[in-house]
Amino acid sequence: MSVPSATRTPAGTAAPAVTPRTAAARRTRRRALGTLALLVLVLAACAASIAIGTRPLAPGTVWEVLTDRSLRTEEAVIVWDLRVPRTALGLMVGASLGVAGALMQGHTRNPLGDPGLLGVTAGASFAVVLAIALLGVATPAGYVWFAFAGALAGTVAVYLLGAAGRGGATPVTLALAGSTLSALLYALVRAILVSDSNSLDAFRFWVVGALAGRGADIAWQVLPFIVAGLVLALVNAPALDLLGMGEDVARGLGQRVWLARAVGLVAITLLAGAATAACGPIAFVGLVVPHAVRSFTGPAHRWLVPCAAMAGALLLLTADVVGRVIARPGEVQVGIVLALLGGPFFIALVRRKRSATL
Amino acid sequence: MTTHLSAGHAPPTAPAGPPPRVRLAAEGLRLAYDDRVVVDGLDLALTDGSFTAIVGPNGCGKSTLLRALGRLLRPAAGQVVLDGRSIARTPTREVARVLGLLPQTPVAPSGLTVADLVARGRHPHQSWLRQWSSDDEAVVTEALAWTDMADLGDRPVDELSGGQRQRAWISMALAQETDLILLDEPTTYLDLSHQIDVLELVARLHAERGRTVVVVLHDLNLAARYAQRLVAMRDGALVASGTPHEVLTEELLADVFDLEARVVPDPVAGTPMVVPVRRLPR
Numbered sequence: 001m002s003v004p005s006a007t008r009t010p011a012g013t014a015a016p017a018v019t020p021r022t023a024a025a026r027r028t029r030r031r032a033l034g035t036l037a038l039l040v041l042v043l044a045a046c047a048a049s050i051a052i053g054t055r056p057l058a059p060g061t062v063w064e065v066l067t068d069r070s071l072r073t074e075e076a077v078i079v080w081d082l083r084v085p086r087t088a089l090g091l092m093v094g095a096s097l098g099v100a101g102a103l104m105q106g107h108t109r110n111p112l113g114d115p116g117l118l119g120v121t122a123g124a125s126f127a128v129v130l131a132i133a134l135l136g137v138a139t140p141a142g143y144v145w146f147a148f149a150g151a152l153a154g155t156v157a158v159y160l161l162g163a164a165g166r167g168g169a170t171p172v173t174l175a176l177a178g179s180t181l182s183a184l185l186y187a188l189v190r191a192i193l194v195s196d197s198n199s200l201d202a203f204r205f206w207v208v209g210a211l212a213g214r215g216a217d218i219a220w221q222v223l224p225f226i227v228a229g230l231v232l233a234l235v236n237a238p239a240l241d242l243l244g245m246g247e248d249v250a251r252g253l254g255q256r257v258w259l260a261r262a263v264g265l266v267a268i269t270l271l272a273g274a275a276t277a278a279c280g281p282i283a284f285v286g287l288v289v290p291h292a293v294r295s296f297t298g299p300a301h302r303w304l305v306p307c308a309a310m311a312g313a314l315l316l317l318t319a320d321v322v323g324r325v326i327a328r329p330g331e332v333q334v335g336i337v338l339a340l341l342g343g344p345f346f347i348a349l350v351r352r353k354r355s356a357t358l
Numbered sequence: 359m360t361t362h363l364s365a366g367h368a369p370p371t372a373p374a375g376p377p378p379r380v381r382l383a384a385e386g387l388r389l390a391y392d393d394r395v396v397v398d399g400l401d402l403a404l405t406d407g408s409f410t411a412i413v414g415p416n417g418c419g420k421s422t423l424l425r426a427l428g429r430l431l432r433p434a435a436g437q438v439v440l441d442g443r444s445i446a447r448t449p450t451r452e453v454a455r456v457l458g459l460l461p462q463t464p465v466a467p468s469g470l471t472v473a474d475l476v477a478r479g480r481h482p483h484q485s486w487l488r489q490w491s492s493d494d495e496a497v498v499t500e501a502l503a504w505t506d507m508a509d510l511g512d513r514p515v516d517e518l519s520g521g522q523r524q525r526a527w528i529s530m531a532l533a534q535e536t537d538l539i540l541l542d543e544p545t546t547y548l549d550l551s552h553q554i555d556v557l558e559l560v561a562r563l564h565a566e567r568g569r570t571v572v573v574v575l576h577d578l579n580l581a582a583r584y585a586q587r588l589v590a591m592r593d594g595a596l597v598a599s600g601t602p603h604e605v606l607t608e609e610l611l612a613d614v615f616d617l618e619a620r621v622v623p624d625p626v627a628g629t630p631m632v633v634p635v636r637r638l639p640r
């Protein structure tokens with residue numbers, strides 16, 4: 001083949017050795033600063049969550065109790081048995097919901113993607129209502145395994161339904177199957193509740209979503225699933241970057257799409273399932289957090305996923321602390337606070353940024 | 359500019375050597391979506407260093423064929439052979455190191471910068487053990503410079519003009535460093551001067567970088583100008599294949615495109631040029 005008598009300089013020789021990448025450096029700095037700020041804020045939220053409660057304790061007392069484990073005062077019990085486990089659970093569940101949301105939005109390429117879309121919440125709700133109505137289970141620790149089993153069963157059912165079509169499971173068929181199954185399960189939940197007012201009482205405390213009344217036992221129960229889910233999410237991050245350009249481009253770049261989808265689906269189920277099992281359905285975190293984080297990380301999932309974990313934890317802990325102080329001596333469940341905070345926050349975010357496209 | 363225009367029509371430079379090796383071949387290919395067969399019994403061989411344009415009416419199966427050649431679509435029958443090995447039995451990543459593909463209208467996630475897009479072209483060369491290296495960085499920088507995108511590296515892809523966007527994607531394909539590149543209608547939605555701009559870039563991929571190029575094109579005149587070989591399709595079948603002079607005849611235009619047309623020499627490049635007269639009833 002004839003090589004042209006090049007009118008342009010041949011490639012390679014004329015390429016500038018170093019392109020000034022100042023904007024890239026700026027972006028990296030913004031990401032790093034954002035990550036650092038999140039880290040500091042999460043630590044502050046943890047401190048606040050331990051220091052502030054429905055029962056006012058002086059910061060000095062809290063510090064004393066934290067540093068001296070031999071104390072057996074009433075304050076020590078409050079801090080160690082209530083606030084610390086509650087804070088740990090808030091961290092874990094908030095991180096799970098934030099990351100599950102980021103994965104869901106990444107896989108569906110849908111900015112309104114929410115982990116609930118996969119039938120996780122509906123499955124868990126249905127299982128909990130069955131546990132209450134048929135087996136008389138009545139404590140959060142008792143609900144956990146039912147909720148978790150329901151979340152898993154819900155996702156598997158959604159997956160089987162979504163894959164039944166001839167094209168196999170795609171994000172679209174999964175979302176359709178998820179909405180359909182959720183509608184069905186919620187109808188069944190309501191049918192049970194309508195006919196059984198005792199179940200209704202127990203269920204309505206579960207369904208608003210709360211960190212209150214969950215002890216360390218629940219945190220330990222869901223911890224392994226959350227850790228596994230977070231690890232899988234990190235593994236999934238590079239694949240999500242490729243899938244963001246469409247399945248064809250991703251496959252063209254050597255990504256095994258089915259594998260990436262499978263890893264993502266398992267991670268979402270573990271994270272959202274464990275979170276729902278521990279605290280009941282908590283909306284908004286999975287939806288809002290990835291949006292907020294994307295504004296400084298950009299679409300790169302290796303930044304987005306860890307930052308969504310921190311931001312999710314931050315949001316949940318903050319909302320929980322707010323719920324403890326706005327209605328003293330009582331408290332408002334975190335699920336309700338989030339719904340009240342999350343709505344306006346989301347609207348502001350959408351108005352401020354063109355973040356509605358992925 | 360005229361230099362590579364003549365590439366396809368220059369006499370073979372090395373007539374004594376063995377015939378060029380076949381890199382990618384379709385053998386008895388049948389392609390179907392569910393039960394609907396779109397392409398049936400198609401054979402095609404693409405030799406090393408060739409520049410082929412696939413032409414044909416809308417919906418005749420060009421994209422479908424290209425996706426099968428790129429291992430994005432599993433054939434219902436027959437096979438695609440890449441370097442002598444069935445592509446279906448070659449791992450995705452291995453294929454991605456040899457063959458790059460740009461789909462018809464690729465969409466970048468919002469906010470993704472040109473440099474990051476091009477960097478993603480390095481994915482097939484990376485692994486858990488071998489993450490981003492200075493090699494990758496050098497290839498990306500060079501790909502950006504070679505496609506004239508260095509100054510736009512920090513701009514979000516979704517804020518570029520259509521022509522720049524297409525350059526960015528071609529830059530990504532270049533950074534993938536594959537011997538073969540398949541492009542599906544890279545000039546659609548571009549005005550004429552940007553079509554030329556993109557095709558010049560593709561021609562340089564072929565001439566300067568020695569890539570084996572397959573490109574689906576709508577514009578027959580541009581296809582004839584830039585490609586060495588035209589492949590004409592209709593209703594999922596390969597109707598004609600050969601040099602632009604062999605393929606772009608008045609009979610073929612009537613057969614394949616239902617078009618009555620004159621074919622005259624292109625005053626600039628000397629390649630066949632189609633001047634439409636009217637559409638023929640089918």
Ligand SMILES: Nc1ncnc2c1ncn2[C@@H]1O[C@H](COP(=O)(O)OP(=O)(O)O)[C@@H](O)[C@H]1O
Nearest residue numbers: 391394396414415416417418419420421422423
């Ligand atoms: N994903 C799909 N599912 C079902 N049919 C499809 C799909 N993609 C393309 N087709 C059909 O296959 C035929 C060939 O399409 P395509 O290869 O895109 O044509 P071209 O690229 O030549 O315009 C068309 O009739 C089209 O409707």
Ligand SMILES: [Mg+2]
Nearest residue numbers: 420421422462
């Ligand atoms: Mg097409």
